[in-house]
Amino acid sequence: MGADHARIVSEDLPGATLQVVCDASPARARKIAEECGAADVSGDPIGTIKRADVDVVLIASPDETHAPLSLAAIEAGKPALCEKPLSQSSKECLDVINAEVSRGRQFVQLGFMRRFDPSYRDMKATLDDGLLGNASMMHNFHRNVEAPANFTGQMAITNSAPHEFDVARFVLGADYKAISVFQPAGVDASKTGAPVFMVLETDKGQLVNIEINNNAAYGYDVRGELIGEKGSIFLNAPVHTRHNAQLMAYERYAPDWRPRFAEAYRLQNKAFLTFVRTGVFPAIASDAWDGYCAALVAEAGVEALQTGERVSIAMTNKPSLYNR
Numbered sequence: 001m002g003a004d005h006a007r008i009v010s011e012d013l014p015g016a017t018l019q020v021v022c023d024a025s026p027a028r029a030r031k032i033a034e035e036c037g038a039a040d041v042s043g044d045p046i047g048t049i050k051r052a053d054v055d056v057v058l059i060a061s062p063d064e065t066h067a068p069l070s071l072a073a074i075e076a077g078k079p080a081l082c083e084k085p086l087s088q089s090s091k092e093c094l095d096v097i098n099a100e101v102s103r104g105r106q107f108v109q110l111g112f113m114r115r116f117d118p119s120y121r122d123m124k125a126t127l128d129d130g131l132l133g134n135a136s137m138m139h140n141f142h143r144n145v146e147a148p149a150n151f152t153g154q155m156a157i158t159n160s161a162p163h164e165f166d167v168a169r170f171v172l173g174a175d176y177k178a179i180s181v182f183q184p185a186g187v188d189a190s191k192t193g194a195p196v197f198m199v200l201e202t203d204k205g206q207l208v209n210i211e212i213n214n215n216a217a218y219g220y221d222v223r224g225e226l227i228g229e230k231g232s233i234f235l236n237a238p239v240h241t242r243h244n245a246q247l248m249a250y251e252r253y254a255p256d257w258r259p260r261f262a263e264a265y266r267l268q269n270k271a272f273l274t275f276v277r278t279g280v281f282p283a284i285a286s287d288a289w290d291g292y293c294a295a296l297v298a299e300a301g302v303e304a305l306q307t308g309e310r311v312s313i314a315m316t317n318k319p320s321l322y323n324r
């Protein structure tokens with residue numbers, strides 16, 4: 001993801017300069033810096049954040065580094081676009097929230113980029129325009145070709161599903177009050193990429209179901225359908241060609257999330273640049289509070305998976321800094 005963001009900054013973000021590529025692998029940092037025209041490379045994230053020639057930070061390192069590096073950016077007074085999740089710990093998310101509240105301003109834009117995806121934006125606009133009537137349910141499918149080797153069994157809930165936790169909140173304008181998590185019989189929950197099926201209840205009485213299958217094999221396939229009193233709206237993936245060959249007509253799936261949500265990343269990163277220039281937080285972007293909400297749901301989801309019980313979700317009070 002860091003390499004993809006570096007390409008967006010260097011090729012599609014006029015006014016932004018890719019100054020330093022920081023990576024644990026010096027060879028990878030140099031390769032990306034050469035490809036994208038960065039001025040320098042580093043292996044020291046904290047030192048890079050503090051550099052006088054670095055104005056803003058884009059964090060695309062492993063999940064467990066997101067909150068600490070966001071805190072370092074805040075302490076350095078530098079805006080940061082942080083990849084999701086902000087943290088897999090709701091407590092760490094509150095640490096970032098407290099750091100922003102104590103400074104009286106937001107620094108961190110969080111990378112729940114689906115909010116910028118044209119299909120989800122159309123889904124939300126259709127609901128907000130009243131064309132669906134009141135929404136009662138939202139169905140979500142999130143399938144990867146193959147889970148990364150380092151994926152633990154629960155990362156379907158703590159790493160993949162936060163996209164749906166966030167985008168369903170965003171579309172419905174709701175928060176969650178409970179989660180139940182199921183797995184098909186005979187599935188080894190500890191195995192990398194084991195499928196999970198979640199049912200969430202919102203504070204508006206709606207139901208949101210999420211299937212995460214990170215070993216779907218056939219392609220990267222994210223679907224959604226929002227159900228209202230007057231109708232429903234499906235998400236469509238951006239498919240540019242239809243193939244005819246060998247007595248078949250077919251379309252191709254993306255191999256992973258980056259091409260499927262390329263436009264969302266581009267729009268998200270442009271919104272971040274505007275935030276940096278104006279200091280006005282983007283209206284539809286996710287922030288540290290949204291990161292806390294997603295982490296809290298994920299923690300409840302892990303508990304629900306482990307216990308087989310429906311788990312209630314109770315959030316702390318939302319600081320006024322995050323009222324938009």
Ligand code: ISE
Binds near residue numbers: 160163
């Ligand atoms: C990854 O971090 C993403 O953000 C992708 O959108 C998601 O499909 C994948 O499961 C995550 O690991």
